[in-house]
Amino acid sequence: MAAKDNKKRGEVPEPTRWSNEIVGIIWITVGLLLLLSLVKYSPADLPTWSFMEVFAGKDGQEGENLIGPVGGILGFVQILLFGAAGYLISVGFIWFGIIKLAFDTRIWPRCVIGFSILLLSGSAFLDAANYFFTDWARFCNIPNNPGGVIGEGVGGFVLTNVIGKWGALVLTGGAYIVAVILLTGQHPVRFIKACYRLGRIKYGDWKESREAIAKVENREAEMMAERERQREQRRKDRETVKAATAKAVAEEDPQSMLPLRETPAPQIIDSSQRRVTEAFEPGTKP
Structure with missing residues (x-):
């Protein structure tokens, strides 16, 4: 009750x-x-x-x-x-x-x-x-x-x-x-204003997300460029070390630095044949 x-x-x-x-x-x-x-x-x-x-x-x-x-x-x-x-x-x-x-x-x-x-x-x-x-x-x-x-x-x-x-x-x-x-x-004016505010919020969120994605992409590009620079630097260092090692070896063994002579063409000589130009002396073995 x-x-x-x-x-x-x-x-x-x-x-x-x-x-x-x-x-x-x-x-x-x-x-x-x-x-x-x-x-x-x-x-x-x-x-x-x-x-x-x-x-x-x-x-x-x-x-x-x-x-x-x-x-x-x-x-x-x-x-x-x-x-x-x-x-x-x-x-x-x-x-x-x-x-x-x-x-x-x-x-x-x-x-x-x-x-x-x-x-x-x-x-x-x-x-x-x-x-x-x-x-x-x-x-x-x-x-x-x-x-x-x-x-x-x-x-x-x-x-x-x-x-x-x-x-x-x-x-x-x-x-x-x-x-x-x-x-x-829903009143049309309020509805349009609400849609406008919602559109601005969505656009702001989209813009922020695009900026964040752009920052991540730029950071990744910078990291890739840094890795490439380090890789190139390591390659140059290896070449420098190789050149220094070769120079040190050359200084320890100067023979390796002598200039090469012209090597004559090989000839076949028959030792059983007497040279025609040699004169035969009496009393010597033929």
Whole structure:
């Protein structure tokens, strides 16, 4: 009773951790399914019954949707209602899941309102501009309607007829930015300043790392140059020692320093033949 009495009037009890995790996983799962249904969507994914036959492919190709026929229907509903802005549905669902799972908090009405304005303004902007995703709209059998049914109703039928094309573009563009602020809770100026500060910090860290790497490389180059200089000095010392040793040996043995004479060519002499030039003396042995 005391715990109940201590609660402030109007205070909303915080959900438990496990419930936030479960709800967050559900949000993310649904968002991923919606995103997969749009990744490879084509009119060939639609069945040929009911009103979908008008938007189904007529070339007889088989559907290649990542989650099968159910994915074709889910993708068709998103594109039919919001056009190319239908991709924001899956992004919003995943963001809600991150809020529940990572930040462990509730999804405030501000986020829901921002998400709704984001879808309406995005689809209305695409329809009023009628410039972006026009080829994609024809591929999906929604010609000249990249904003879907809701975009055509809000942007084309209401805003364009009331404030003109450029007025609709300015209004929906401003509403889109406001919706992003409401959905994420981040102000654009603060976000840009935070990104700028983060960029400067990252650049400073990168610059310091490059300077440190340059210092290490210079130190290694100096060490290599010093090793090469020492190696050259040792080679010169060895040559000096060799020259000094050779000089000392030459001084101890001067014969080795005598000049060489010209050596005559060898001749073959037959000792059994008497020389013709020698005179024969009587009484001597022949």
